[in-house]
Amino acid sequence: MVHGRRFGRRGLGRGGGGGLDxxxxxxxxxxxxxxxxxxxxxxxxMALIATNVLVYFAPGMLADLLPVMQHTPAICLNxxxxxxxxxxxxxLLSNFKHGDEYHLIINMSSFLWKGYQLEHxxxxxxxxxxxxxxMILTGLVAVAATYLLTILDPGSQFARYYxxxxxxxxxxxxxxxxxxxxxxxxxxxxxxxFFTVPTKYAAWVELGLxxxxxxxxxxxxxxxxxxxxxxxxxxxxxxxxxxxxxALNPPPPRAS
Numbered sequence: 684m685v686h687g688r689r690f691g692r693r694g695l696g697r698g699g700g701g702g703l704d705x706x707x708x709x710x711x712x713x714x715x716x717x718x719x720x721x722x723x724x725x726x727x728x729m730a731l732i733a734t735n736v737l738v739y740f741a742p743g744m745l746a747d748l749l750p751v752m753q754h755t756p757a758i759c760l761n762x763x764x765x766x767x768x769x770x771x772x773x774x775l776l777s778n779f780k781h782g783d784e785y786h787l788i789i790n791m792s793s794f795l796w797k798g799y800q801l802e803h804x805x806x807x808x809x810x811x812x813x814x815x816x817x818m819i820l821t822g823l824v825a826v827a828a829t830y831l832l833t834i835l836d837p838g839s840q841f842a843r844y845y846x847x848x849x850x851x852x853x854x855x856x857x858x859x860x861x862x863x864x865x866x867x868x869x870x871x872x873x874x875x876x877f878f879t880v881p882t883k884y885a886a887w888v889e890l891g892l893x894x895x896x897x898x899x900x901x902x903x904x905x906x907x908x909x910x911x912x913x914x915x916x917x918x919x920x921x922x923x924x925x926x927x928x929x930a931l932n933p934p935p936p937r938a939s
Contacts, residue, residue: 759851
């Protein structure tokens with residue numbers, strides 16, 4: 684996710700001198716190679732990637748259907764707007780906005796591989812439902828966490844910063860999908876060939892490494908991890924929630 688960045692984008696694959704950016708082109712080439720090597724082309728994953736690409740490169744095509752998508756401040760995940768203005772569309776739409784080509788390509792390359800595996804395991808329909816649920820759940824976790832911080836320490840600049848932050852992008856959902864993928868594929872994960880960790884800890888290790896490398900999306904990445912665990916434990920959570928809801932909303936007495 685992107686936090687507090689200037690809204691705008693660079694030209695596709697353009698470096699500072701106006702030439703093709705080799706890093707962007709390398710990422711595109713690797714993603715294309717990965718796609719070609721897939722035995723099964725995941726239709727739902729490709730549709731979601733196409734939607735993200737369309738939103739970024741051709742926002743005018745969505746002007747009539749979703750005009751708000753052209754205005755990043757109106758759709759970014761802003762906890763103040765969600766809590767105080769009940770602007771709930773941000774929980775979903777913020778996931779489809781990206782700041783620049785690097786942001787888009789890195790996220791979609793990662794999503795291609797995760798989607799390829801999970802869509803095959805879950806089926807296309809279930810995978811789409813899970814992905815959209817994780818989008819909303821990740822946003823809810825982030826909003827709830829920042830709101831709780833402002834309650835516990837109202838005068839904290841740290842709390843106010845995160846509570847008023849404007850975030851967007853797909854990376855929080857990617858961490859949630861990572862948790863689910865590692866849960867369904869137990870084993871070990873190698874990091875740069877230097878060390879391996881059990882898959883159940885891999886998302887946490889990656890979160891720490893990304894922060895050491897200077898990535899600023901701590902809130903959304905952490906929220907994505909927690910959303911992934913909540914999704915995996917949803918049946919237990921709902922089983923405990925059901926008697927509480929029944930107690931709060933008892934059925935009407937039967938007519939004698």
